[in-house]
Amino acid sequence: MTNPSEPGPDHSEPGLSAIMSERRQLTNLAYRLLGSLADAEDVVQETYARWYAMSGPQREAIDAPGAWLTTVASRICLDLLGSARARRERYVGEWIPEPLPDRTEWISGRPGAGIVDPADRVTLDESVNMAFLVVLEAMTPAERVAFMLHDVFRYPFTEVAEIVGRTPAACRQLASSARRRIRSAQPDAVSAAQRADVVRAFKQAWEAKDIEGLIGLLAPDATATGDGGGLVTAALHPVEGAEQVARFFADRRGAAPDLTLVECTVNGQPGLVAQLDGVTVSVMAFDITGDRINHVWAVLNPDKLRAWTAR
The missing domain is CATH 3.10.450.50 (Nuclear Transport Factor 2; Chain: A,)
Structure with missing residues (x-):
């Protein structure tokens, strides 16, 4: 993804720390939706580029910046997922989601350690294990986004509908369909x-x-x-x-x-x-x-x- 040039953030802007604190949430969401850490980072950068492309008054007029950022990131992911099938057809061999190491295994003393690594911002829970991500790959883009936003990130269907561009009832059906896929593929719990x-x-x-x-x-x-x-x-x-x-x-x-x-x-x-x-x-x-x-x-x-x- 090509990131447009963006003005540097105004560090005197009220709520800047709150805006930047959303980065972890956005990375978690984008990785689960795309199965690629590199693509997730691109989505997050693009999302912030769009935020800072707005004027100060435009940003100040947004009541819930975190929700705005999530909406934008989700829509970017939805667009990418729409074209992913064609990219998979050109991919040589099988496509598997990008694996993540445990963040405690990262070596803090390596070059560039002063910058927080993307993998350090991804919460490693059940919704990020490889079997789960592989099942997500079989879903339609709308199913994947509706399910992830509602079932994993707990967004109400009214907000999911605005992001996906469908009615709340349609999004409820999408999430239900995705849930059935997950359950049918979910093995018995193993410690x-x-x-x-x-x-x-x-x-x-x-x-x-x-x-x-x-x-x-x-x-x-x-x-x-x-x-x-x-x-x-x-x-x-x-x-x-x-x-x-x-x-x-x-x-x-x-x-x-x-x-x-x-x-x-x-x-x-x-x-x-x-x-x-x-x-x-x-x-x-x-x-x-x-x-x-x-x-x-x-x-x-x-x-x-x-x-x-x-x-």
């Missing part, structure tokens, strides 16, 4: 400790190229999806079936014996990072039910790993 145990066992079996061990950790209909974006080698289509997924990972280990696997937090849940010579080359998120893995999402596209390689 973080159980998830961590399964991911650790997967890591150990993968390191040992233990195909039987891997099969025992995978649901019979397990799938593995890779996202290389055409920039690095990745499977163009999901690998399906426990044995096929197990052999796929065992073969990859054999082809890259120097690969180091590190347990970490990915979008708020236990995951793995694969490193080569200390550089992150893949981030993996898992969908787990009980003690079995239903899905593995592996992001290899370097453009989506900047938050991990800059640490």
